[in-house]
Amino acid sequence: MSDSDREPVARKRRAIILIPGLKREERFVRRxxxxxxxxxxERHPVSRVGEVVVEGEAGLRLSFEPLRSAESQGGHAESASDCLDVFEAYWADMIPEQTELPPWAKLFKGLELVGYWVFSLRxxxxFFSSLVSGxxxxxxxxxxxGLTLVxxxxLLAVLVGQAVAPGGAVPDNLQNVPLMADMIALFGQATGWLASHAWWAVLPFVLTLLQVDAIVLLARFIKDYFENQEDENGVGLRDRLRKRIATTLRAVMAADYDEVVIVAHSFGTVVATDILADWPHRADFKRLTLVSLGSPITVLRYRSSWLEAERKRMLKHEGLDRWVDFFSPSDWLCGEVTGHRxxxxxxxxxxxxFEAPWPQKLSGRTHLLYYRDPRVLECLVAPLSGLEASATAEPA
Incomplete structure (x- = not known):
């Protein structure tokens, strides 16, 4: 049979939309x-072609390269899409930077944060659910x-106490207020006692190793997202973030792609669940695949009643037929999405x-290894038929 007698192979177009996790980075870094x-x-080689713009959303186009075995027969790579466009639903700029607050404001904000996470039955x-499930x-x-936050x-209390009332010295403008003056004096004495211990000087170094700033930022942002904290315009954080991500999803879904894969990492899986559970365009699910990487939903669902409701709604969703959930016991920031299996x-x-040393596991850096795990990568570039076939071939 000559080349002219062969049936033409229809071009297929696939799009990947990456929803990154909770980390303040420049746009397109994770993409x-x-x-x-x-x-x-290696099994499904791709190479960059150039930039692509869909409804104002910028992405990069990859082209599938035929394997030699297929090329020698004059065909295409087996069942592969001819092109793959990769987009990023960017939202990292919505993560606020650390702001400098007055000493007492720092103290009360910190106490609110510790109370929300540490002294909460949820x-x-x-914690106990994780123990029971192994x-x-x-x-x-x-x-x-929790210990890191405490x-x-x-340490924050010591810094505030030594700045406001070092050693119990009450500021002049408060000395005539008996109850307030006594409380500030007691606070200054207590924090001065803590600061006088030699081991206290080591704590800032230890907290730096534990990346405490990142933990505090993450804890505060998640709290604000769950509570839908409003900005200066009176619009909630959850609402603004949903709108940002949904704008990218709508633009790509409206294009003529044969397949659309939403890849959500870390807290991005929470955002994806929040949006897709209520997605109004039902026809989009026919060509949609959701891939979650290192999802914290199994833990955070206890802290948010609406997230638990959205998780249950997603699992009852009749339109979403393909959801691949990757998780790792080497990653203490995530777990298997409850009810998914x-x-x-x-x-x-x-x-x-993940093959990683213990220091890397304890520091949480294994949480980023999904981006280069060969099983994740092959799932994203393999033909959709291969994904469905492997649903019974690669159990957890």
Missing amino acids: DILINNLETV TWRA SFLIAFGLIMG VWYL GRYGEGMSRRLS
Whole structure:
């Protein structure tokens, strides 16, 4: 049979929309990291073609390269899409930077944060649930996170106490207010006693190693997102973030792609669940695949009643037929999405084991290894038929 007698192979177009996790970075940083690693997949090789713009959303186009076995027969790479466009639903600029507050404001804000996470029955329910389910690393992560917040707050209290009332010295303008003066004097004496211990000088160094600033920022942002804290215009954080992500999703979904894969990492899985559970365009689900990487929903669902409701709604969703959930016991920031395996089957729930030293696991850096795990990457570039076939071949 000559080349002219062969049936033409229809072009297929696939889009990937990456929803990154909770980390303040420049736009396209995570997208480019993902693309750099997609180019290392050997079974389905891809190469960059150039930029592509869809309804104002900028992405990068990858082209599938035929394998030699297929090329020698004059065909295309088996069942592969001819092009793959990668977009990023960017929202990292909505994560606020650390702001300088007056000493007392710092103290009360910190106390509110510690109370929300540490002295909450919901948090302790998540802890005991992790123990019962055998997710000991997640339970360890919750304990370490809580202790870090408490120690951070004590250090903050010492700094405020020594700045406002060093050694119990009451400011002149408050000396004539008996009750207030006594309380400030007691506070200054207590924090001065803590600061006088030699081991206290080591704490800032230890907290730096534990990346306490990142933990505090993450804890504060999640709290504000769950509570839908309003900005100066009176619009809630959750509402603004949903609108930002949904704008990118609508633009790409409206294009003529044969397949659309939403790749959500870390807290991005919470945002994706929040949006897709209420997605009004039902026809989009026919060509949609959701891939979640290192989701914290299994823990955070205890802290937010509306997130738990959205999770249940997603699992009952009749339109979303393909949801692949990657998780790793080496990652104490995530866990298997609760109820996912029962809804989508063993093959769609995929457990990964990262080869990483203990310091990297304890510091949480394994949470970023999904971007270069070969099983994740091959899932993203493999033909959709291959994904569905592997649903019974690769159980967790």
